[in-house]
Amino acid sequence: MGSNILTVKNLTKTFKSGDRSLTVLKAVTFNVEKGTTCAIVGPSGSGKTTLLGLCAGLDNPTSGSVILNKTNLTELNEDQLSSVRNQQIGFIFQTFQLISTLTALENVMVPIELRGVPYKEVEKRALELLDDVGLSERTDHYPNQLSGGEQQRVGLARAFIHKPDILFADEPTGNLDGETGTQIEELLFSLNKEQGTTLVIVTHDIELAKKCDRIIRLKNGEIASDELTQKPDSETVEAGML
Numbered sequence: 001m002g003s004n005i006l007t008v009k010n011l012t013k014t015f016k017s018g019d020r021s022l023t024v025l026k027a028v029t030f031n032v033e034k035g036t037t038c039a040i041v042g043p044s045g046s047g048k049t050t051l052l053g054l055c056a057g058l059d060n061p062t063s064g065s066v067i068l069n070k071t072n073l074t075e076l077n078e079d080q081l082s083s084v085r086n087q088q089i090g091f092i093f094q095t096f097q098l099i100s101t102l103t104a105l106e107n108v109m110v111p112i113e114l115r116g117v118p119y120k121e122v123e124k125r126a127l128e129l130l131d132d133v134g135l136s137e138r139t140d141h142y143p144n145q146l147s148g149g150e151q152q153r154v155g156l157a158r159a160f161i162h163k164p165d166i167l168f169a170d171e172p173t174g175n176l177d178g179e180t181g182t183q184i185e186e187l188l189f190s191l192n193k194e195q196g197t198t199l200v201i202v203t204h205d206i207e208l209a210k211k212c213d214r215i216i217r218l219k220n221g222e223i224a225s226d227e228l229t230q231k232p233d234s235e236t237v238e239a240g241m242l
Contacts (some may be wrong), residue, residue, distance in 0.1 A: 005020045005166055005198050006032040006055060011064035013050055023218050024050045027064065028220045032166075036241065037192065037199040039209035042218035048202040049170055049219070055090055055200065056168045069165060086114060090164035090197070092188075094171035096151040098143040098158075104130060104150075105139040108157045115162070122161075129157035133187055149180035166198040173205065185211065 013025040025047045032038050038057040053059045055066055057073045066073045069088060073081060083093075094103050098107045113119075130139055133153040143151055152172065157166055172188060173181030186209055192199045200214060209215050210229055217225045 001036055005069060006033040007024055007067040008055060009065050010074060011054060013054060014062045023223050025221040028223055030197060030216060030226060032200060034198055035196055038216060039190050039212040040202045040215045040216045040218060041209050046218040047221040048218055052170055052202045056091055057085055077155040086111065088165045090167035092155050092157035092159045092169040092172045094174040096155050100143050100156055103140050103142055106153045106162055106167050107154055111158060111162045125161055129161055133157050148176055152176060152184050156187055156191060160195060163195055164197055169201045171203055
């Protein structure tokens with residue numbers, strides 16, 4: 001840690017509809033250090049998901065810049081952006097976004113198969129990750145044969161298979177019940193810590209946000225607050241339980 005993996009500067013996004021325009025983000029500026037976890041929270045319509053998409057190179061800003069690993073994403077064409085996403089970025093979607101015609105194993109393999117990595121090497125890595133998320137017995141099942149929690153576990157394995165430098169998660173537990181959501185959160189942070197990946201999460205769940213190192217609050221397209229979370233000292237917690 002100590003150096004920035006993501007630098008967002010004066011990021012503005014305006015959508016036009018006929019003669020009208022709506023500014024969703026207004027000159028948003030912040031940095032994210034390598035290896036840290038950051039939550040972006042705020043009410044519906046505050047610009048959270050739009051901001052995440054811009055940071056991940058899934059959309060272009062109206063003005064401002066997004067610099068990922070010293071590369072200015074706003075200066076790249078679509079082919080170059082696709083390469084950056086494939087090499088450096090992982091993404092977890094609220095709606096899972098699995099390919100319905102592929103098995104769990106095949107869905108996990110997709111990101112690095114696109115790189116031309118030998119099949120057996122990709123398969124081995126995918127099987128290891130599916131085992132990590134508790135799906136070693138479900139590798140040949142299709143998405144419609146999996147529960148929502150199982151589909152999100154496949155999504156987690158897929159997001160981590162190419163060992164991304166940074167992982168963006170958009171409401172990763174939003175479509176799951178409380179118990180299943182908690183399991184997914186634990187897996188997400190466990191894999192993140194194991195691989196040393198930087199994690200940026202958009203969430204409505206303040207308890208999930210508090211598990212991150214830092215919380216950025218958006219309101220009306222602007223940063224309302226940006227603060228480090230207060231994590232309990234393990235020794236203090238243990239003493240209090242005695």
